[in-house]
Amino acid sequence: MMELTVDLGARSYPIYIGQGIIDNIGAFFExxxxxxxxxxxxxxxxxxxxxxxxxxxxxxGEAGYKVSPYTVNAGEKSKSLAVLExxxxxxxxxxxxxxxxxxxxxxxxxxxxxxxxxxxxxxxIRFVQIPTTILAHDSSVGGKVAVNHPKAKNIxxxxxQPEMVLYDTSTLQxxxxxxxxxxxxxxxxHGLIWDSEFTAWCEDNADKLVGLDPEALQYGLxxxxxxxxxxxxxxxxxxxxxxxxxxxHTIGHALEAVAGYNELVHGEAISIGMVGxxxxxxxxxxxxxxxxxxxxILQKFGLPTRCPEHLDTDRIMEAMMHDxxxxxxxxxxxVPTAIGKVEIRKDVKPEWVRNIVEQLKRED
Amino acid sequence: MMELTVDLGARSYPIYIGQGIIDNIGAFFExxxxxxxxxxxxxxxxxxxxxxxxxxxxxxGEAGYKVSPYTVNAGEKSKSLAVLExxxxxxxxxxxxxxxxxxxxxxxxxxxxxxxxxxxxxxxIRFVQIPTTILAHDSSVGGKVAVNHPKAKNIxxxxxQPEMVLYDTSTLQxxxxxxxxxxxxxxxxHGLIWDSEFTAWCEDNADKLVGLDPEALQYGLxxxxxxxxxxxxxxxxxxxxxxxxxxxHTIGHALEAVAGYNELVHGEAISIGMVGxxxxxxxxxxxxxxxxxxxxILQKFGLPTRCPEHLDTDRIMEAMMHDxxxxxxxxxxxVPTAIGKVEIRKDVKPEWVRNIVEQLKRED
Ligand SMILES: NC(=O)c1ccc[n+]([C@@H]2O[C@H](COP(=O)([O-])OP(=O)(O)OC[C@H]3O[C@@H](n4cnc5c(N)ncnc54)[C@H](O)[C@@H]3O)[C@@H](O)[C@H]2O)c1
Ligand SMILES: NC(=O)c1ccc[n+]([C@@H]2O[C@H](COP(=O)([O-])OP(=O)(O)OC[C@H]3O[C@@H](n4cnc5c(N)ncnc54)[C@H](O)[C@@H]3O)[C@@H](O)[C@H]2O)c1
Ligand SMILES: [Zn+2]
Ligand SMILES: [Zn+2]
Numbered sequence: 001m002m003e004l005t006v007d008l009g010a011r012s013y014p015i016y017i018g019q020g021i022i023d024n025i026g027a028f029f030e031x032x033x034x035x036x037x038x039x040x041x042x043x044x045x046x047x048x049x050x051x052x053x054x055x056x057x058x059x060x061g062e063a064g065y066k067v068s069p070y071t072v073n074a075g076e077k078s079k080s081l082a083v084l085e086x087x088x089x090x091x092x093x094x095x096x097x098x099x100x101x102x103x104x105x106x107x108x109x110x111x112x113x114x115x116x117x118x119x120x121x122x123x124x125i126r127f128v129q130i131p132t133t134i135l136a137h138d139s140s141v142g143g144k145v146a147v148n149h150p151k152a153k154n155i156x157x158x159x160x161q162p163e164m165v166l167y168d169t170s171t172l173q174x175x176x177x178x179x180x181x182x183x184x185x186x187x188x189x190h191g192l193i194w195d196s197e198f199t200a201w202c203e204d205n206a207d208k209l210v211g212l213d214p215e216a217l218q219y220g221l222x223x224x225x226x227x228x229x230x231x232x233x234x235x236x237x238x239x240x241x242x243x244x245x246x247x248x249h250t251i252g253h254a255l256e257a258v259a260g261y262n263e264l265v266h267g268e269a270i271s272i273g274m275v276g277x278x279x280x281x282x283x284x285x286x287x288x289x290x291x292x293x294x295x296x297i298l299q300k301f302g303l304p305t306r307c308p309e310h311l312d313t314d315r316i317m318e319a320m321m322h323d324x325x326x327x328x329x330x331x332x333x334x335v336p337t338a339i340g341k342v343e344i345r346k347d348v349k350p351e352w353v354r355n356i357v358e359q360l361k362r363e364d
Numbered sequence: 365m366m367e368l369t370v371d372l373g374a375r376s377y378p379i380y381i382g383q384g385i386i387d388n389i390g391a392f393f394e395x396x397x398x399x400x401x402x403x404x405x406x407x408x409x410x411x412x413x414x415x416x417x418x419x420x421x422x423x424x425g426e427a428g429y430k431v432s433p434y435t436v437n438a439g440e441k442s443k444s445l446a447v448l449e450x451x452x453x454x455x456x457x458x459x460x461x462x463x464x465x466x467x468x469x470x471x472x473x474x475x476x477x478x479x480x481x482x483x484x485x486x487x488x489i490r491f492v493q494i495p496t497t498i499l500a501h502d503s504s505v506g507g508k509v510a511v512n513h514p515k516a517k518n519i520x521x522x523x524x525q526p527e528m529v530l531y532d533t534s535t536l537q538x539x540x541x542x543x544x545x546x547x548x549x550x551x552x553x554h555g556l557i558w559d560s561e562f563t564a565w566c567e568d569n570a571d572k573l574v575g576l577d578p579e580a581l582q583y584g585l586x587x588x589x590x591x592x593x594x595x596x597x598x599x600x601x602x603x604x605x606x607x608x609x610x611x612x613h614t615i616g617h618a619l620e621a622v623a624g625y626n627e628l629v630h631g632e633a634i635s636i637g638m639v640g641x642x643x644x645x646x647x648x649x650x651x652x653x654x655x656x657x658x659x660x661i662l663q664k665f666g667l668p669t670r671c672p673e674h675l676d677t678d679r680i681m682e683a684m685m686h687d688x689x690x691x692x693x694x695x696x697x698x699v700p701t702a703i704g705k706v707e708i709r710k711d712v713k714p715e716w717v718r719n720i721v722e723q724l725k726r727e728d
Contacts, residue, residue, distance in 0.1 A: 092515045157486075157487045
């Protein structure tokens with residue numbers, strides 16, 4: 001098992017990462033002072049429930065905890081105020097009080113939803129994360145929790161740090177291959193923005209990671225969480241540095257918005273976006289290697305590096321404008337300056353980005 | 365004008381209280397660094413909008429602020445997740461960003477709703493309170509914001525401190541008499557828990573306060589806010605001391621829950637509850653004066669001191685049990701030990717309280 005502390009002063013918390021660590025869930029709960037007199041609520045989704053809920057409920061029950069489960073539909077639609085109201089109703093029926101906790105068992109959707117329930121139920125109770133996707137190594141660091149509004153994603157939320165994160169790599173074995181790759185895309189991003197050695201390690205271990213090798217996963221998730229945690233510790237409330245986490249996301253979000261249903265998942269869209277950022281870097285005069293290496297790695301992971309041609313460039317640009325990453329007419333853009341290094345540029349002209357999008361449609 | 369600082373470290377904020385101070389709203393906004401480049405949103409309700417919205421919008425517009433209004437239905441029902449979703453939709457359409465603010469123009473309902481929008485929109489933006497009820501002197505101190513769940517009041521919320529509170533006593537002139545008295549009930553409570561001199565002043569100035577005399581209101585609201593602010597500064601997250609603010613609320617909440625629609629408003633219910641607490645004090649051996657003075661003051665304000673006989677005592681007791689102010693079978697109860705002093709008792713037996721409720725039905 002590896003352990004990492006997300007350093008946020010009084011709100012610091014540990015992330016435990018390892019194969020089979022859920023087996024000791026009772027001991028982890030005791031160590032963190034979660035009470036046996038107050039009931040707790042596990043929030044999960046239908047896919048995760050099928051594979052992992054009985055184990056978590058069983059072990060917590062054996063350890064003497066009173067725990068109720070609540071299973072939401074899988075997918076982004078569950079990140080809504082309506083589902084939040086349902087979860088709160090269940091929490092009330094189960095008698096959750098100020099000493100109770102909400103336990104998120106699932107990916108980023110369940111984490112964001114359950115985290116916002118924990119942030120707002122009785123104005124804030126404790127929160128435990130048990131991530132079951134690779135992407136969740138990203139969402140379990142930083143305390144950003146939220147639900148969506150019909151008009152905007154993640155717009156209603158809070159900063160609410162968990163008590164601890166229990167990252168059991170054995171839960172990842174049931175993850176569908178597409179979600180595996182999509183999650184690894186964010187792991188690669190964490191290398192690209194901060195750590196060239198880790199980037200090289202990712203490239204060398206692509207097959208192991210895609211094949212869900214427990215040792216490789218443990219190390220990769222640890223390093224990915226670590227990069228995010230360093231960035232977040234320096235900028236908890238997203239004032240400046242945290243923006244570097246958006247490498248690939250300017251184009252990525254726009255592609256997600258314009259693509260058809262299920263055509264591009266988030267990790268795929270930002271994979272294309274990272275190639276775009278690398279191309280921009282080269283045009284701005286940085287080393288050609290940035291582009292070559294970025295693209296080569298993403299391809300080793302089976303991630304897309306080309307923008308689907310049928311996506312309309314005008315609509316992609318509109319979606320970007322809507323995303324409001326602007327500062328006085330120019331775009332705020334995360335540009336790599338080397339492998340493992342990025343800068344926040346505020347002088348990027350929308351025309352340059354438009355040009356990149358056009359080029360991305362002709363990538364091989 | 366009087367000014368008071370709610371002392372909460374980095375989250376401290378001022379309350380400005382005075383007749384006509386809204387006339388200088390532009391200057392207050394500038395002083396507090398609210399930006400003119402980002403749009404702001406005024407949330408109000410239909411009654412308040414009719415009397416005071418044009419003035420606020422006009423003055424902010426003249427001062428160069430971009431401000432959109434949103435008017436909700438008057439009443440507790442607007443404190444819901446559904447209305448929250450509406451307000452967020454309007455905020456998105458108006459283009460509110462991280463530098464925008466939400467301005468609550470109204471009573472406690474608007475304050476709690478708009479405050480929770482401010483707490484959760486983009487994970488927290490700035491919040492300005494312009495209270496227009498007397499009760500709101502209570503809700504504008506302490507940063508508790510929330511909406512209701514169909515199964516429980518104020519259960520989904522946050523602690524979110526405003527930038528400033530602009531308390532213009534001229535807005536109170538349009539308040540219906542019943543809301544005037546109900547708000548004064550909380551003002552009297554603030555005297556009873558903390559300040560015997562202020563209690564005496566309230567009694568001496570009952571007619572002026574009920575008659576909405578601006579000078580008396582300014583002083584009374586200032587002192588009421590001050591007591592609450594001292595308590596809240598010592599216990600921001602409601603761990604212990606803050607409980608004393610619940611004087612009269614154990615019985616009060618139960619009466620509200622059991623009474624018919626519009627039979628007892630909150631301030632009336634806690635008025636009866638404060639008489640109950642005073643009776644309990646006497647039975648516990650404290651001075652008979654506590655009861656005599658408490659009751660005399662409340663009657664001077666035209667507030668009820670007797671429990672409506674038709675309210676079923678069993679149902680009142682059930683509502684109290686549901687309220688969960690318990691500690692190992694006994695009730696947690698705020699008991700006055702003198703005028704201006706209370707203690708938190710954890711040894712009060714439900715039978716004693718039942719007995720008090722029965723007696724309250726026979727008060728004159
Ligand atoms: N809070 C943050 O900082 C942050 C950061 C990044 C992303 N996010 C959010 O995360 C969400 C995406 O996260 P995600 O990709 O984990 O999505 P997800 O939670 O929807 O999981 C993806 C799919 O995998 C299934 N699944 C999860 N774990 C499984 C397992 N072990 N076995 C089998 N199936 C499993 C889920 O049911 C779902 O169908 C988005 O809503 C995004 O906004 C949040
Ligand atoms: N956050 C806190 O700490 C806290 C503390 C106490 C109460 N509260 C909440 O406050 C709410 C009750 O507050 P309230 O009594 O101010 O209720 P309210 O906001 O509903 O106002 C009472 C009535 O007066 C009307 N009104 C308000 N100002 C007016 C004016 N100037 N002229 C004419 N009409 C006016 C309103 O439209 C409403 O009909 C409850 O929801 C309660 O939970 C919160
Ligand atoms: Zn992402
Ligand atoms: Zn009250």
